[in-house]
Amino acid sequence: MSVAKLHAVQDNAAMPTVLAGLEAWFDRRLDEKLAEREANRIPSLAIIATKGTMDMAYPPFILASTAAALGWNASIFFTFYGLELVKKELDIKVSPLGNPAMPMKMPFGPDWLKRINMPVPTLAANLPGFESLATAMMEQTVKAKGVPSIQELRDICVESGVRLVACQMTVDLFNYSQDEFIPEIAEWIGATSYLGEAKNADICLFV
Amino acid sequence: MDSNQTLDARGLNCPLPILRTKKSLNAMASGDTLKVVATDPGSLKDMQAFCAQTGNTLLSSQQSGDDYEFMIRKA
Numbered sequence: 058m059s060v061a062k063l064h065a066v067q068d069n070a071a072m073p074t075v076l077a078g079l080e081a082w083f084d085r086r087l088d089e090k091l092a093e094r095e096a097n098r099i100p101s102l103a104i105i106a107t108k109g110t111m112d113m114a115y116p117p118f119i120l121a122s123t124a125a126a127l128g129w130n131a132s133i134f135f136t137f138y139g140l141e142l143v144k145k146e147l148d149i150k151v152s153p154l155g156n157p158a159m160p161m162k163m164p165f166g167p168d169w170l171k172r173i174n175m176p177v178p179t180l181a182a183n184l185p186g187f188e189s190l191a192t193a194m195m196e197q198t199v200k201a202k203g204v205p206s207i208q209e210l211r212d213i214c215v216e217s218g219v220r221l222v223a224c225q226m227t228v229d230l231f232n233y234s235q236d237e238f239i240p241e242i243a244e245w246i247g248a249t250s251y252l253g254e255a256k257n258a259d260i261c262l263f264v
Numbered sequence: 265m266d267s268n269q270t271l272d273a274r275g276l277n278c279p280l281p282i283l284r285t286k287k288s289l290n291a292m293a294s295g296d297t298l299k300v301v302a303t304d305p306g307s308l309k310d311m312q313a314f315c316a317q318t319g320n321t322l323l324s325s326q327q328s329g330d331d332y333e334f335m336i337r338k339a
Contacts (some may be wrong), residue, residue: 123279126286127317203277203304213283 094198103128103258109141111151111195111207111256112159116264117142125217132258133214134251135242136224139161139264140231142211143223143238149207150192154182164197215241220245267280267335268292274303274331281307282314289320297323300334307332315319325327 102124106117117133124131135143140150153159161175179185199206205213214221225245228235235245244250255261271288275283281302300311308325311334315322316325317339326333 119279122283126279126283138322203275203280205276205280217283217286 078206099128100124101258101260102132103251103255103261104131104133104261105255105261105263106133107136107137108264109121109138110156111149111192112156113264114142114149114207115210116262117146118207118214120239120262121219122210122213122217125214125219130189130220131214132254134148134222134224136227140223140227140233140238142207143174143221143239143242145181145239147208147211150188152171152182152188153177154188155192159191160189161194163197164194164201177222211239215239224248266297268296270299270301272286272301273307274301276302278306278310282310285311286318289336289338294338296338298336298338299324300336302332303330304336305332305335311336 086233102121104117104121108114117139125128141147149157153161161177162173162246163170163175165171177187177191182191196206221239221242222244223238223242223246227233227249228245269288269292270283271284273284276284281300283303285298285300288300292298300307302311303320304310311325312322314320315336321337321339322338323335324333325335
């Protein structure tokens with residue numbers, strides 16, 4: 058019988074102080090137990106990585122490696138173009154095409170020059186080799202600013218025990234073979250399995 | 265104050281100072297102190313948040329010139 062029910066039955070009986078004491082004890086114990094559980098709980102992060110460009114490769118790897126450093130359980134599910142991020146040979150590019158918010162900045166030269174944003178006309182971004190140019194510039198900037206490369210962040214994720222899982226369906230869809238991907242992929246799974254994992258995560262992100 | 269180990273994280277940007285700190289702490293014994301020197305201004309808040317969440321103690325954090333110095337005791 059719940060405390061509330063006890064209360065109702067015994068309301069005008071001779072035991073109100075006992076009941077009040079019991080309730081106070083229960084409330085206190087409940088708070089203590091909940092606090093204890095919260096203190097011992099390991100937070101978790103689940104990321105669904107669906108993009109294979111450099112700008113979209115950073116968030117999953119940065120967040121997952123940092124979560125692991127904090128002692129959290131972190132996992133990344135690579136699906137669709139996100140599978141590019143777990144290829145053995147990383148070939149990650151960035152393009153201003155279809156990416157209108159991307160700043161185009163000089164990675165070298167005096168500070169005043171590096172601060173200038175050079176808007177790229179869509180037509181120019183279509184030129185052959187432009188994607189490689191933009192990628193090289195971004196890589197330079199990243200290096201100059203002491204931001205880790207994608208490769209470095211991925212290595213740290215692997216080292217620090219981030220669970221990397223990948224989508225089997227995408228492999229079939231794009232005629233990939235599993236050998237093209239790093240062996241650290243813990244499992245090849247589908248939506249059903251990953252949703253089961255992500256269900257209990259404190260933070261779930263779709264990138 | 266003396267530390268058991270020093271980590272030079274100068275020139276590194278988010279999240280590398282934290283990731284390197286974690287790696288250094290992993291190899292140390294409980295109660296040992298680690299001195300971290302960084303230049304990333306974001307590391308001031310990040311180091312606080314890192315220690316608060318991992319149970320390690322941030323004994324001190326100070327700025328000297330362009331450097332930020334942190335003293336951490338491993339939990």
